[in-house]
Amino acid sequence: MSASADRARVQRAAMRIGVLVGLASALIIAGGVVTLVLLLLTSGRPEGHHGDARPDADPDGDRFVVDVDHVLPWVVVLGVVGVLLLAFVAWFAARRAVRPLADALQTQRTFVADASHEIRTPLTALTSRIQIVQRRLDRGEDARPAVAELRRDAAVLDEVLTDMLLAAEGQHTGEPAEVGAAVEAAVSTVRPLADDADVHLAVATPAAARVTLAPVTLTRLLVALLDNAVQHAPRGSSVTLDVEEGTRDVTFRVRDTGSGVADEDRERIFERFARSGEVGRRRGFGLGLALVREAATAAGGSVRIEETSPRGTTFALTVPRA
Structure with missing residues (x-):
């Protein structure tokens, strides 16, 4: 959303709040005036009533006598009620006024957390490749292939951040992804x-299909699933990625040979900042699987634990075909 759109949104919100406060205040004041008039009419009496000696007719018209001792408490009560109602209206309007700010702060916190997590894996891979380059240079070997991989990793970081910025603004993030290219990149x-x-x-040899997700988005989801599997797989074991092409969608299955997921954690691990226990090699922040589910759901797909046992876990990501 652009700055001009933000300003227009703030102006509309301020206008709505001003109209709300104005109308509510007018209604409260009008209600108080009507109540006071009715009270005066019901509690007052013509001058000379109840046997009082009625003086000669007033040339300006009849006179109306009001008992101040009877009316004054009601005036005080009406004043207090009016103040309380106006205070409630002000409180309600203030809540509506700060709601966009609260939403903006929450969006900012969410984006910072998501961006930090999304660049974590590419940054770790970048660090590993730098170490490879250092070792090859120390041995006098050709480091140009590793340097090329470093450039690719840097490009991945840029693409991930760009994809997240566009997604945060609700913009389309690219053409449909080719499954094979996304799998290779992940x-x-x-x-x-x-x-x-x-x-x-x-x-496994990936399908030649295309899916509705943008290439960088699909790569991000596959990286998150593969990274999660690698973290929980024992040393010396394997992590497999299979692709199944259907008539309407494509399913990606990532299998590890870890200790499995407890039944009570099968859904909870897809929640933000939820963990099924710190059994992985690198401590995470419980965001990876939550981000996968959010992106898959937004694209009309899904992610789930297809199978889990003490011998391993299989995650299935399903995305509609383009």
């Missing part, structure tokens, strides 16, 4: 982490 990002963890990545 595996290339996670492979240094898998090598460091002594985990083998096994990838």
